[in-house]
Amino acid sequence: MLMIDIHSHILPGLDDGPQTWEEALEMARLAAEDGIQIMVATPHLFKDRFSDVGGINNKETILAQIHQFREKLSQAQIPLEIMPGCDMHLSPRALELLEEDQVFTINDTRNYLLLELPDMSFPPGIGDVCFNLQSKGITPIITHPERHFLIQEMPDKLRNLLDLGCLAQITATSVLGGFGRAIARFSRDLLKKGYVQVAASDAHDTRGRAPKLRRAVEEIARVIGKKRAWDMVTTIPDKIIKGQPVN
Numbered sequence: 001m002l003m004i005d006i007h008s009h010i011l012p013g014l015d016d017g018p019q020t021w022e023e024a025l026e027m028a029r030l031a032a033e034d035g036i037q038i039m040v041a042t043p044h045l046f047k048d049r050f051s052d053v054g055g056i057n058n059k060e061t062i063l064a065q066i067h068q069f070r071e072k073l074s075q076a077q078i079p080l081e082i083m084p085g086c087d088m089h090l091s092p093r094a095l096e097l098l099e100e101d102q103v104f105t106i107n108d109t110r111n112y113l114l115l116e117l118p119d120m121s122f123p124p125g126i127g128d129v130c131f132n133l134q135s136k137g138i139t140p141i142i143t144h145p146e147r148h149f150l151i152q153e154m155p156d157k158l159r160n161l162l163d164l165g166c167l168a169q170i171t172a173t174s175v176l177g178g179f180g181r182a183i184a185r186f187s188r189d190l191l192k193k194g195y196v197q198v199a200a201s202d203a204h205d206t207r208g209r210a211p212k213l214r215r216a217v218e219e220i221a222r223v224i225g226k227k228r229a230w231d232m233v234t235t236i237p238d239k240i241i242k243g244q245p246v247n
């Protein structure tokens with residue numbers, strides 16, 4: 001089954017993903033071999049992730065890289081389709097840029113946005129932020145909640161965001177134990193509770209966080225069954241890239 005990966009750092013030189021086109025192409029090759037057909041390239045909005053001091057990956061910057069990448073993929077005959085996106089770490093500045101239309105939503109449909117919560121906190125205004133985004137037609141997809149220590153302590157915090165209409169994305173490596181046993185266990189808990197709707201690679205390189213999904217899906221299938229597991233990397237992301245409702 002052909003898969004869609006909605007979260008990847010595969011464009012070179014924009015963030016802590018690959019730094020050269022060779023590495024980016026190698027990642028693309030791995031993705032295609034794994035059965036990934038479409039990959040949304042989602043660089044961090046801020047080059048140094050937390051602040052805009054080091055520069056911003058706005059739409060223009062990302063699109064220029066995407067055009068080049070598509071050309072290189074076709075020259076190298078790698079069957080991988082690349083779509084634009086952005087990994088937005090939540091901050092007042094990021095919300096401002098989103099307002100100014102400088103932030104890529106997934107595949108530029110203005111329907112879904114990858115939203116990364118601050119690492120060490122759970123901002124009290126997060127509910128309002130999600131509500132405001134929803135009222136503009138943008139559904140936030142909370143990235144890797146399994147790695148957020150406050151959600152690990154209080155999974156209901158995630159439940160509240162889901163109740164507001166947010167979605168949640170689990171990372172393939174987490175499920176496979178790449179971030180340790182505790183996170184793998186908590187990933188299974190979230191899956192059982194039905195708190196995550198989509199799985200993605202959040203790929204950064206060719207080794208530690210590679211652009212692969214298949215093994216993780218097989219693992220997820222052991223927890224929630226084959227059909228639901230495969231939906232998380234096929235039918236659900238398909239709706240997301242098309243800007244359609246997922247349920």
Ligand SMILES: [Fe+2]
Nearest residue numbers: 007009087202
């Ligand atoms: Fe990411």
